[in-house]
Amino acid sequence: MKIAEVFSSLQGEGLTSGYPTVFIRLAGCNLACTYCDTPASRTGGEEFNVDQLVDQVLNEKPLYVCITGGEPLLQSDEVANLAERLILAGKKVSIETNGTIPFDMLPEEVSICMDVKCPSSGEKSNLTLLSALKPKDSVKFVVGTDEDLTYAQSVIENYSIHAEIFISPVYGTDYQHIAAYILKQNLPARLQLQLHKFIGMP
Ligand SMILES: C[S@@+](CC[C@H](N)C(=O)[O-])C[C@H]1O[C@@H](n2cnc3c(N)ncnc32)[C@H](O)[C@@H]1O
Ligand SMILES: Nc1nc2[nH]cc(C(=O)O)c2c(=O)[nH]1
Numbered sequence: 032m033k034i035a036e037v038f039s040s041l042q043g044e045g046l047t048s049g050y051p052t053v054f055i056r057l058a059g060c061n062l063a064c065t066y067c068d069t070p071a072s073r074t075g076g077e078e079f080n081v082d083q084l085v086d087q088v089l090n091e092k093p094l095y096v097c098i099t100g101g102e103p104l105l106q107s108d109e110v111a112n113l114a115e116r117l118i119l120a121g122k123k124v125s126i127e128t129n130g131t132i133p134f135d136m137l138p139e140e141v142s143i144c145m146d147v148k149c150p151s152s153g154e155k156s157n158l159t160l161l162s163a164l165k166p167k168d169s170v171k172f173v174v175g176t177d178e179d180l181t182y183a184q185s186v187i188e189n190y191s192i193h194a195e196i197f198i199s200p201v202y203g204t205d206y207q208h209i210a211a212y213i214l215k216q217n218l219p220a221r222l223q224l225q226l227h228k229f230i231g232m233p
């Protein structure tokens with residue numbers, strides 16, 4: 032597998048935000064979001080096999096493991112195998128994916144966080160994948176503009192989503208403006224900020 036980095040930090044996003052977590056950041060991405068905060072991981076990477084990665088993760092203490100990238104599902108067969116091995120070892124596994132690749136090959140126990148790319152990203156997710164999400168999963172709209180907010184609201188209103196919904200401002204944008212929109216529109220969504228960036232952790 033092409034790996035960009037493996038590191039432990041506090042989970043900065045989503046359902047397990049704040050918990051100590053081991054991150055496996057896979058290299059390679061099929062998109063080029065305007066705001067991407069890990070452009071270096073979109074290419075390159077070092078080759079590791081699943082056994083090596085499992086050993087490395089089991090050497091770390093955190094119960095939670097977050098498989099991310101780059102776009103991890105570009106290596107979906109290996110990711111499914113890796114996740115299965117980590118679950119069998121007692122880890123709680125989540126995955127961050129950009130909503131362009133089906134995730135039905137993943138073990139049932141994996142908590143999927145599917146991004147829905149909004150207009151300012153310059154990219155688009157496959158909204159038909161939303162129907163495959165379950166209550167253990169989550170959807171994340173990363174928003175930076177009013178157009179992104181109205182797009183997120185239209186997707187929320189027009190698609191049946193059975194997962195937790197997060198609205199996550201692009202880092203450094205007007206958090207109060209976005210918070211006020213969520214409140215005014217009474218969206219069935221949770222505002223999240225990238226916690227790790229505020230405490231200076233990776
Ligand atoms: C780097 S991506 C990797 C996983 C996958 N490629 C995706 O986009 O969901 C991890 C998460 O960080 C978010 N993200 C990237 N850059 C960001 C930024 N500048 N501000 C806020 N969130 C950002 C992405 O939207 C995604 O939810
Ligand atoms: N601390 C921390 N939490 C995260 N949650 C999702 C991340 C990601 O880049 O996918 C991330 C990250 O890069 N760092």
Ligand code: SF4
Pocket residue numbers: 060061062063064066067068069070073100101102129
């Ligand atoms: S899909 Fe994720 S990793 Fe790829 S460019 Fe967008 S934010 Fe970055």
Ligand SMILES: [Mg+2]
Pocket residue numbers: 068069
């Ligand atoms: Mg990150």
